[in-house]
Amino acid sequence: MLATGPGAAALAAIRRYAGRWGLIAALAALPVYYSVTDLANGYQAAVVAGHPVIHHDLSRLGFNFAEGLSDGAIWALIAIGYTLVYGIIELINFAHGDVFMLGSFTAVGMWSVLGLSLTTSMLGVIGGLAVALIIAMLTTGTLNVLIERVAYKPLRSAPKVAPLITAIGFSFILQNVGLLWRGGSQQSVTDLIGAQKVVFTVGGVPVLRGYILAWAVMVPLVFAVSWFINRTRPGKAMRATAQDPEAARLMGINVSNTISLTFLLGGALAGAAGLIYAVYETQVWYFQGFRAGLFAFTAAVMGGIGNVRGAVLGGLIIGVIQALSDERIGPQWTEAIVFAYLIAIMVLRPTGLLGEETREAG
Amino acid sequence: MSELAAQLREWRAAIERLLPPWWSKWWNKGLAALLLVVGVILPFLTGSNSGFLNGTIVAVAYAVMALGLNVVVGMAGLLDLGYVAFYAFGAYCVGWFGSGFFFGTRVHVGVSPAASRLAGIHLNFVLILIAAVVICAVAGIIIGLPTLRLRGDYIAIVTLAFGEIIGVLAVNGQSIGVGGGMTLTAGNLGISAVDPPWFPGSGSFSLLDLRPWYWLIFGILLIVLFVNLRLRDSRLGRAWVALREDEVAAVSMGVPLVKTKLMAYATGAAFGGMAGAFFGAYFTVVNAGQFAFGFSIFILAMVVVGGIGSIWGALAGGLLLGYINNYLIPDVLNNLPQSFGLNFQLTSVSFGIFGFLLVLVMTVRPQGLFPERRRKLELTGEVAAQDAELGSEPEGPA
Numbered sequence: 238m239l240a241t242g243p244g245a246a247a248l249a250a251i252r253r254y255a256g257r258w259g260l261i262a263a264l265a266a267l268p269v270y271y272s273v274t275d276l277a278n279g280y281q282a283a284v285v286a287g288h289p290v291i292h293h294d295l296s297r298l299g300f301n302f303a304e305g306l307s308d309g310a311i312w313a314l315i316a317i318g319y320t321l322v323y324g325i326i327e328l329i330n331f332a333h334g335d336v337f338m339l340g341s342f343t344a345v346g347m348w349s350v351l352g353l354s355l356t357t358s359m360l361g362v363i364g365g366l367a368v369a370l371i372i373a374m375l376t377t378g379t380l381n382v383l384i385e386r387v388a389y390k391p392l393r394s395a396p397k398v399a400p401l402i403t404a405i406g407f408s409f410i411l412q413n414v415g416l417l418w419r420g421g422s423q424q425s426v427t428d429l430i431g432a433q434k435v436v437f438t439v440g441g442v443p444v445l446r447g448y449i450l451a452w453a454v455m456v457p458l459v460f461a462v463s464w465f466i467n468r469t470r471p472g473k474a475m476r477a478t479a480q481d482p483e484a485a486r487l488m489g490i491n492v493s494n495t496i497s498l499t500f501l502l503g504g505a506l507a508g509a510a511g512l513i514y515a516v517y518e519t520q521v522w523y524f525q526g527f528r529a530g531l532f533a534f535t536a537a538v539m540g541g542i543g544n545v546r547g548a549v550l551g552g553l554i555i556g557v558i559q560a561l562s563d564e565r566i567g568p569q570w571t572e573a574i575v576f577a578y579l580i581a582i583m584v585l586r587p588t589g590l591l592g593e594e595t596r597e598a599g
Numbered sequence: 600m601s602e603l604a605a606q607l608r609e610w611r612a613a614i615e616r617l618l619p620p621w622w623s624k625w626w627n628k629g630l631a632a633l634l635l636v637v638g639v640i641l642p643f644l645t646g647s648n649s650g651f652l653n654g655t656i657v658a659v660a661y662a663v664m665a666l667g668l669n670v671v672v673g674m675a676g677l678l679d680l681g682y683v684a685f686y687a688f689g690a691y692c693v694g695w696f697g698s699g700f701f702f703g704t705r706v707h708v709g710v711s712p713a714a715s716r717l718a719g720i721h722l723n724f725v726l727i728l729i730a731a732v733v734i735c736a737v738a739g740i741i742i743g744l745p746t747l748r749l750r751g752d753y754i755a756i757v758t759l760a761f762g763e764i765i766g767v768l769a770v771n772g773q774s775i776g777v778g779g780g781m782t783l784t785a786g787n788l789g790i791s792a793v794d795p796p797w798f799p800g801s802g803s804f805s806l807l808d809l810r811p812w813y814w815l816i817f818g819i820l821l822i823v824l825f826v827n828l829r830l831r832d833s834r835l836g837r838a839w840v841a842l843r844e845d846e847v848a849a850v851s852m853g854v855p856l857v858k859t860k861l862m863a864y865a866t867g868a869a870f871g872g873m874a875g876a877f878f879g880a881y882f883t884v885v886n887a888g889q890f891a892f893g894f895s896i897f898i899l900a901m902v903v904v905g906g907i908g909s910i911w912g913a914l915a916g917g918l919l920l921g922y923i924n925n926y927l928i929p930d931v932l933n934n935l936p937q938s939f940g941l942n943f944q945l946t947s948v949s950f951g952i953f954g955f956l957l958v959l960v961m962t963v964r965p966q967g968l969f970p971e972r973r974r975k976l977e978l979t980g981e982v983a984a985q986d987a988e989l990g991s992e993p994e995g996p997a
Contacts, residue, residue, distance in 0.1 A: 327752070328752070329752050329755070329756065387958075387962075388958055388961075388962065391962050392961065392962065392965075395961075395965060397751050397752060398672075398676070398678050398751060398752075398907075399961050399965055400961075401678065401752055401755060402678075402899070402903055402957055402961050403957060403958045403961045403962060405680070405896055405899070405954070405957060406900075406953075406954040406955065406956070406957030406958035406961070407954065407958060408954065409893070409896060409950045409951055409953065409954025409955075409957075410951050410954040410955055410958070412950070412951065412954075413947075413948040413950060413951025413954070414951070416947060416948065416951075417943055417947075417948065421947070527892065531756075531759070531760070531763070534756060538753075538756075569767070569770065569771050570767065570771065572763060572764075572767050573763070573764045573767035573768065573771075576760035576761075576763050576764050577760075577764060579756065579757070579760045580745055580757055580760055580761070583745055583746075583749055583753060583756075583757050584745045587748070587749060587753065
């Protein structure tokens with residue numbers, strides 16, 4: 238460990254380069270590899286009259302990216318919730334993924350309450366989805382605040398491990414609530430908007446209705462959240478509390494309410510993500526939150542925890558990794574690949590791509 | 600409340616003054632001897648393959664797991680959420696080295712005459728245990744390496760990620776060839792026809808007579824318990840506690856960070872591997888579906904309920920939750936929701952119940968049922984209060 242001489246200097250240089258470029262190289266590896274193999278070896282684009290049609294272009298990769306960026310919209314919205322909560326009380330809100338799951342369930346429940354079906358007119362579907370979105374966001378936001386009050390607030394002064402354990406406990410409680418609500422198996426839900434229908438094609442890459450929905454919900458929400466955090470008084474209070482809760486309290490900020498507000502915001506975004514997921518994937522499952530939560534947490538760390546822009550960037554990157562792995566390596570390996578990236582981030586660059594914004598980071 | 604506690608303490612001290620000095624020493628030893636005797640003769644108090652004995656065997660194996668996880672989470676303070684990985688490695692040691700799974704090979708070391716005629720690798724159960732200990736210790740070190748520089752909550756996520764990767768590998772291992780048409784795992788089909796443990800004089804263990812199984816796992820428990828107690832009072836154990844309490848202070852006092860942390864991971868993993876190997880043999884099938892995240896949390900709940908960092912707590916928590924999981928929930932309370940007019944069985948929400956236990960214990964009694972003295976002070980905030988009185992800055996967000 239304390240070796241000196243040229244060997245140590247070389248090692249330090251390697252370490253520096255690995256820290257700066259290692260993660261970026263690891264992230265670029267999959268797209269670069271597949272673009273090279275697609276161009277050089279070609280891929281089977283279709284089968285016409287029993288003969289495979291081989292293409293040598295990047296449209297398959299483009300398709301992966303389109304798919305990934307819309308999956309990523311879901312992870313991005315969940316990741317913002319992780320990152321906000323971590324920024325303000327330095328807690329990995331383990332139950333967040335399951336809040337997202339209940340958001341999906343609430344949204345799907347609202348469809349049947351509103352009577353949305355395949356025969357509903359386009360305008361009716363859009364209006365109904367908007368109502369379901371608002372209800373789902375309110376429900377999950379409130380739920381998240383309640384969880385904070387019950388499970389995290391009493392442990393404010395306890396060691397960091399304690400609230401993490403209650404968070405895990407709540408994650409399991411919510412999962413079982415979901416299990417009792419909708420049973421233990423994957424459930425198909427009505428494909429309200431025809432999520433797989435192609436709207437238009439750009440350079441051989443089809444753009445589906447599901448993609449448009451994901452982005453139509455995600456982009457305004459992300460802008461609204463960053464406006465709220467950066468431009469409003471409560472947002473300012475959130476930033477102040479994240480920086481130094483003690484000083485914030487001395488300045489007259491109600492720290493406890495500010496923390497609740499953060500949970501409300503994060504929970505609401507998870508609810509929105511839940512609605513997108515249900516409409517886009519057309520199935521819901523009580524266990525969907527576990528995987529989604531871990532993917533989104535990976536996204537938040539990848540972007541730099543505490544950093545909202547980072548969470549969005551990380552979410553989109555994770556989406557692309559997921560899409561590439563799903564389509565090219567096999568969906569059964571996707572989880573392992575995303576988690577391998579999580580470990581790679583932790584080893585190579587624990588502060589993430591855009592730098593973390595926490596008290597410990599200064 | 601605190602007055603009452605102080606009064607009780609005073610009375611207890613008065614009683615202790617009255618008793619001769621050798622009393623407390625002999626009291627502890629007597630209690631330990633009594634528990635040991637009860638432990639050994641327990642199988643004779645029930646049928647040789649009763650449900651109670653089966654539940655006890657599983658609960659004792661869980662207790663071994665909990666003791667292992669307690670080394671990592673409790674003593675060294677590294678929240679490990681991927682403990683299921685060592686269950687998997689331990690169980691696969693039985694699948695790999697104690698069955699006909701690697702059908703292209705013929706290796707037999709100290710196994711029953713019946714098993715020595717079969718294809719595959721067949722090792723004596725003791726050798727399998729040793730293999731599990733070694734493999735898990737190495738795996739524990741590999742999992743521990745990337746976490747060395749990370750802060751506490753990131754450690755939890757990295758270990759979780761490792762646990763999940765191992766789980767995915769176990770499920771998909773069917774498609775990973777290891778040569779000769781053999782694969783790494785049998786995925787969700789499971790490696791079945793695992794050799795039952797065999798020792799000269801005992802014959803092969805059978806599931807019709809559970810007593811030998813019980814004594815085997817009870818013996819493992821005693822070994823693990825003994826190692827745990829000796830480690831706690833050793834230089835290494837004190838180094839773990841020091842790192843847990845204050846990493847910077849410990850390192851500046853000369854505690855080797857890397858070695859100490861990796862030893863914690865390796866030790867905890869080795870114990871988990873022993874219990875995992877026992878489970879593999881006892882369930883007679885090594886199925887990838889067993890190795891889910893919920894299992895890690897189940898074991899964590901044992902440690903938390905018993906008292907984080909407390910050896911006797913981990914033992915009690917393991918036994919308690921083991922009985923709750925294998926006896927109380929499925930056999931006694933399973934139809935409770937129906938008597939309230941609810942349409943589900945309690946077994947389907949058992950993990951929700953353990954989640955609830957985690958929340959309940961952490962919010963109501965964070966030190967657990969059988970707390971370690973030092974850990975109790977830390978978790979109930981009395982140390983922080985003392986620090987504040989001394990004028991130092993309280994740590995963490997208000």
